[in-house]
Amino acid sequence: MxxxxxxxxxxxxxxxxxxxxxxxxxxxxxxxxxxxxxxxxxxxxxxxxxxxxxxxxxxxxxxxxxxxxxDAWRKLEIGRYLFNTTFYAIGGWLFQLTVDVAAAYALSKLRPRFGNLVLGGMLASLMLPAAALLVPSYLTVADVPLLHLNLLNTPWALWLPGAANAFNIYVLKRFFDQIPDELLDSAGIDGAGRLRMLWHVVLPLSRPVLAVVSIFAIIGAWKDFLWPLLVLQDPSTQTVSVALSRLAFNGYVTPNEMFAGLAIASIPMVVVFAVFQRSILSGLSAGALKG
Known part of the structure; x- marks a missing residue:
């Protein structure tokens, strides 16, 4: 054809x-x-x-x-900031995967009342520019409502606001919709609960899309600059991108050392994309089950 x-x-x-x-x-x-x-x-x-x-x-x-x-590795202390960034990226990935999978599973298979309205609200949030959400998000993490906690200069300031990602939830839901309900009904007949169906049936069949969401979450957390710049004001807690910009602004390093620092900071994500580019393409195009 x-x-x-x-x-x-x-x-x-x-x-x-x-x-x-x-x-x-x-x-x-x-x-x-x-x-x-x-x-x-x-x-x-x-x-x-x-x-x-x-x-x-x-x-x-x-x-x-x-x-x-x-010289740049030693002078800029890139190793410490790479460790901070890796820690934030792994934590953000775990939070995103947990929240987004749970939300997508509920919208796709549990079908709660007003589920379509909730999904529409999530997708509508994608139309808002990220800059418009900076001030309310900052005020929220600076003084968490009801709890009155200050999350600035802590990993929670990065992990909690990015836990619910509307795009990832939509991608996961579309993939979960392709899983036949008969498989879940068979598991239910065998005595499996909703959580067990998710763990033993849905997630094993969703490895391609889970790989895509994981890669997007890690790359997004690694390359994010503006939000960590606002909430990580303590130099010891900053990510590598924020630390390099601070050192460049202070005139602490020469231009060629700054180029070297940027090149070193970009190596992990270049390697991740080069290794998993097939998973990204196959996961995004996955729309049916292979029996």
Whole structure:
């Protein structure tokens, strides 16, 4: 069965060379747009501060100084901030996975009253700009209603506001909808409760979408900057992105050391995406069960 596309099969057969040229040209253009910032960051770290300050930038460094990475690691204390960021990312991932899976399971399989209204409200929250929620969220974590707790400079200020993610809940719910109710009915006949059905039936069948949600949660927590900047004011508790911006603003490091710090901080997420990119694509496109 032929697949529908913008260009018909007959047109492609008449002009195969033109099609390949356009395809490869666009592919190389997008690769250059995404790779060039990384290249500029990595090579900027091995340049001297004088070469970085030149009015005419150099694509290839005139002199190579790879020891800048070691100096940046030691001077910026990147290891400590990477540990903080990893701790926050893992905790945020656990909270997001727990809350989002429970909410999606309830909306998909338990079908509570006004469930569609709740789902619509969650999806409507995606239309709000993130900046509009900063002030109310900050006031909430600074003085938690009823409990009157101050969560600033604690991991809870990052974990609790991001626990319920509307996009993840929607993705999980759509996947849970594809699981036949007959499987849950069979488990119920065998005496399984709702929680046991979730743990032994739904979650094992949902590994692709759980992998996608997990990767999105970890990457989102790792690259977040504005919210940690607001709630983590103590330097000892800051993430690597916030710490590097603070040190750069104070003029504590040279530009090439800052480039080196940024390159080191980006390595974990580049590795995560390179390793799990197939899981991301397959999980997002998963819409049926393989029997």
């Amino acid at each position: 032929s697949q529908r596309s913008l260009i018909s099969d007959s047109e492609l057969q008449r002009r195969p060379v033109l099609y390949r040229v356009v395809l490869w040209s666009l592919a190389l253009l997008f690769v250059a747009l995404f790779v060039f910032p990384l290249y500029w960051m990595v090579t900027g770290a091995v340049k001297t501060p004088l070469e970085l300050a030149q009015p005419v930038p150099t694509l290839v460094p005139h002199s190579w100084h790879p020891e800048t990475y070691a």
